Amino acid sequence: MTRVLHLSTYGAKSGAGVAALRLLEAERSYGLDAELLLMAPSSESLPAVHTLGNDRRLYRAWQCKLWSERALVALLNGFNREQTFKTSLGRLGISIHALRPYLANIDILHLHWTQHAFLSLRTIEELCKLGLPVVITLHDYWWAQGIEQMATKPGELSAPLRRLDRRVRQRKAELMAHYPIHLVTVSSSLGNAVTRSSIVPRLGVSTIGNVLSAHYYQQAQMQETRATSERELYRIIFVATRLDDPIKGWSYLVDAMRQLAQLAGVQTAQMQLTLVGTLANHELLNQIPLPVQHLGSISDVAWLSSLYAESSVLISTSERESFGQTLLESLACGTPVIARDSGGPADIVIDGVNGALVAHDAPQAMAAALWKHFTGATDYQPEACRASALRFAPTDIAQQYAQLYAQLIDDIQRAKP
Incomplete structure (x- = not known):
């Protein structure tokens, strides 16, 4: 049985979190051994949902990093509130040591929306080094861009943030070029936009819609x-x-x-x-x-x-x-x-x-x-x-993901010497 660990910053209080929860339920009904790890505190009572934020020490550490990142964005962008929560720098996140108890015997790592200081790009690279296939479902454009979650208009980001944007863009390109990261977009329009990005590998993108609950x-x-x-x-x-x-x-x-x-x-x-x-x-x-x-x-x-x-x-x-x-x-x-x-x-x-x-x-x-x-x-x-x-029936969407997981696991096995 394929074991899948889903990761998402938020649960039912965000659109991406709702999508992750519905996919979790669909996959478990389909027969996959799927679990979901959330960063933000959550009242979800499903046995397959684990919440790091319910640990006070981890919650305080996450909040400190989250607001430090938001403060830096505000400072670099002239305290323009409009963009404070529309960018993610990918620089701060929870240590991989906090994740290790959930990583045993996993076949697939499936990331959803993990911005806002949950998983930094450095932590994602450490996860990639585990040698497992990594699937990232895109609910916005962040992985196809630098720091922006949605495309901004000219002048909305300051020169310092634009320079940081270029560095983050380069870092993502390096990650996707060196590790078996497979991107999944939730719609054709998002898929078309992502594949036009210069940092996304052309053969590493699929489109699978969200699950009807x-x-x-x-x-x-x-x-x-x-x-x-x-x-x-x-x-x-x-x-x-x-x-x-x-x-x-x-x-x-x-x-x-x-x-x-x-x-x-x-x-x-x-x-x-x-x-x-x-x-x-x-x-x-x-x-x-x-x-x-x-x-x-x-x-x-x-x-x-x-x-x-x-x-x-x-x-x-x-x-x-x-x-x-x-x-x-x-x-x-x-x-x-x-x-x-x-x-x-x-x-x-x-x-x-x-x-x-x-x-x-x-x-x-x-x-x-x-x-x-x-x-x-x-x-x-x-x-x-x-x-x-x-x-978008649960069984149909779960089946599409199950087929994708199987293909990625097979690809990893074939690549081993």
């Missing part, structure tokens, strides 16, 4: 979803961890809702925008010209599932999206998706079947797509939505 997989197999015409309101749902995160496209959302209100006129009274997630400034709700329901953050999966199922459509307005977990969840509940063309959604949305993909820089296109759906000019069947979500 067991709960939503079961939801997708259910046949009970109310038809849109039976609803009193046309319910538009928008879900994000932090609604006003610039990456989630709040201004695009507002513009699209204003355009929709102009199209609908008095019929806006028949519409409702439901927002799920935290919002730092509640006055932003006044920018929405439709009736708004803000429910805050929801951790209850059953409640969130019922909200998806009771909604007419889910929208995604992200500036950049590596995959799109909420899109998959909504489709599993039989609810179509209208998404901004921002990367990952292109792998999930089948235009005209389970929703629509609209132009990245045209919020009016999203408004038009919503208006067509509201008026019945377009119709997306719940059965088609659920069937599209099943493309």
